[in-house]
Amino acid sequence: MNRAMKKRLKRLLRSSPPAISRVNTLQETVDTIYSQQYRRTLEILDSLAHDNAGTVAKALAHSVHAACAEAQMAATRLYPEVPVQLNCRASCAWCCYEQLQVHILDAVGVAASLSAPLDYQLETRNGNELKKIFRPCPFLGADTRCTVYKHRPLVCRAYHSIDVTECQRVVESQEAARQVPMNIRYYGFPGLVQEATLKVFEELTIDRRPVVLGLAVATLSRDFDRITAHWLAGGDAFEETTVS
Ligand code: SF4
Structure with a gap:
C-alpha cells in the first residue's frame, strides 16, 4: 500500500459511517448493515501482519457479533411487533x-x-458418525445454560423461534429433515452481517465453509495463533472440521 493510499485509509478510519438509527427504509437498512460490516472486515484484515493473526481473527469475530447486535436493533425498529412473538428464553x-x-x-x-x-x-470422517458428534453442544452447561454465552456463535444469537413446542418436538423426534420454526424476516438481519464478512473472505480466498463448532474449537485449542495464521493466509487449517 503506497503512502497516498495509507493516508486515505487513515482518513476513512476517522470518519464515521452513517448510523443505522438514521436509516428508515428496509432497503436502506439492509444496504447499510451490509456495507458497514463489509468495510469493517476489510479494515480489520488490513491490520494483518506476520505475527498477529490470532488478534486479527479475534477482532473479526468480535466485529461480527457486535454488528449482529446492531442489526437486531435495526430489525426491532423496523418490526417492533416481532420480539413479543419470539419464544426463545x-x-x-x-x-x-x-x-x-x-x-x-x-x-x-x-x-x-x-x-x-x-x-x-x-x-x-464417516458421514453418519460425523453427524452424531457434539450433540448436545459441548458448551451446554449442566443447568442447561450456555457456558460461553458472551462469546456464543452468531446462530445462537440469531435463533428466533416462534414455537418452542415445535423446537422440542423436532429435537426429540430426530426427524431427518428438521427445522426450528423461526421468524425468517427477523432472523435474516444477523445473517446479513455474517454474509458481508464471508463475502470479503470469498474475495480474498479465505476459507468460509461452515464447520462443526466442537471440532473447530478443538482444532484451535491445539495452537490458536498458528491455526488462525494458516487460515487467514488462505490455508485449509479447518479441513477436518467441515461437514461437506
Ligand atoms: S454455544 Fe450455542 S448451542 Fe452451544 S450451549 Fe451455547 S447457545 Fe447452546
Whole structure:
C-alpha cells in the first residue's frame, strides 16, 4: 500500500459511517448493515501482519457479533411487533441439543474465551458418525445454560423461534429433515452481517465453509495463533472440521 493510499485509509478510519438509527427504509437498512460490516472486515484484515493473526481473527469475530447486535436493533425498529412473538428464553436449550454448524469466526470467538482447551480427536470422517458428534453442544452447561454465552456463535444469537413446542418436538423426534420454526424476516438481519464478512473472505480466498463448532474449537485449542495464521493466509487449517 503506497503512502497516498495509507493516508486515505487513515482518513476513512476517522470518519464515521452513517448510523443505522438514521436509516428508515428496509432497503436502506439492509444496504447499510451490509456495507458497514463489509468495510469493517476489510479494515480489520488490513491490520494483518506476520505475527498477529490470532488478534486479527479475534477482532473479526468480535466485529461480527457486535454488528449482529446492531442489526437486531435495526430489525426491532423496523418490526417492533416481532420480539413479543419470539419464544426463545433464558435456559431454554432445545437448539443446543442439535449439532452446531457455524462459521470459523464463531469457533474463533469461543476458542479464544476458553480457560481450558477443548480436547477432542476425531476418530472417523464417516458421514453418519460425523453427524452424531457434539450433540448436545459441548458448551451446554449442566443447568442447561450456555457456558460461553458472551462469546456464543452468531446462530445462537440469531435463533428466533416462534414455537418452542415445535423446537422440542423436532429435537426429540430426530426427524431427518428438521427445522426450528423461526421468524425468517427477523432472523435474516444477523445473517446479513455474517454474509458481508464471508463475502470479503470469498474475495480474498479465505476459507468460509461452515464447520462443526466442537471440532473447530478443538482444532484451535491445539495452537490458536498458528491455526488462525494458516487460515487467514488462505490455508485449509479447518479441513477436518467441515461437514461437506
Ligand atoms: S454455544 Fe451455547 S447457545 Fe450455542 S448451542 Fe452451544 S450451549 Fe447452546
